[in-house]
Amino acid sequence: MADVEATKSLSGLLNGIAQQMFYKNSDITEELLKDELFPELSPDQFKALLDRMTNLLKSIATADMDHAQLEAFLTAQTRKQGSGGVSPEQAAALSRFWKSQRVRVRESLLSQSRWEPGLRGVSWRVDLQTSASRGGGAHGGPVALMELELGTTGQDSEFLCLEFDEAKVNQVLKNMSDIQDRIDRIVQT
Known part of the structure; x- marks a missing residue:
């Protein structure tokens, strides 16, 4: 049961990061994410997790990774788990998130990069x-x-x-x- 809750919290964190970073939703704050998803973590632990997930999502989105690239990237990240990598559970959550959100993230980034008019x-x-x-x-x-x-x-x-x-x-x-x-x-x- 704890694994299910941890997976839900991590998925929520990834969605919250996407709301901030890609969809420019200013209602989503670090404090909200911590209080709602990871109240048991110290501020430093949460900040480290948030920074790691944010950087990974930036890398994935910047490269607009397809399924094969994503799997290779996440495999490499799980191998360096001790030095800023990710756990297999985190890799699985990142993979699920990207598979469901890739098109939407890409469209958001493209619309932000267009000049108007x-x-x-x-x-x-x-x-x-x-x-x-x-x-x-x-x-x-x-x-x-x-x-x-x-x-x-x-x-x-x-x-x-x-x-x-x-x-x-x-x-x-x-x-x-x-x-x-x-x-x-x-x-x-």
């Missing part, structure tokens, strides 16, 4: 002026027209229309090339 769509075209201006026979150059669809989750889109002449298009392309070069340098380091 976001770019929902882009459409563009290039127009050529074919008629001569009144003062002479010179034709205007090509004009690029771009429409950006911007929006915040749960709200209607807004549209932004931009017009570029050839010089501005070349400037935008150069800026995008510079950005790509910077990203490539960061990725290579």
Whole structure:
């Protein structure tokens, strides 16, 4: 019976950590978790358990571990039980938690990492002026027209229309090339 209670308490702790860390529920506090789930532990013992489980969940979520990766990770953690590892019961609780919460945690992390408003769509075209201006026979150059669809989750889109002449298009392309070069340098380091 004590093992069943310990398993329930650990599952509750993992869910509480997820509520704090992934779902940004500020009603879940360390004190609440300790008082409700582990009143028998000293504050230091509880803090050590909380930190260990929090770090393990961060590692699992950051890697978005699939079943095989999770099992290998937890096996390695049980082998180093004395030095910050986990017990087989804790590993089993982590495994059950991740199997049931992986999709929800992933969606939460993705939604937290999105910029708002976001770019929902882009459409563009290039127009050529074919008629001569009144003062002479010179034709205007090509004009690029771009429409950006911007929006915040749960709200209607807004549209932004931009017009570029050839010089501005070349400037935008150069800026995008510079950005790509910077990203490539960061990725290579």
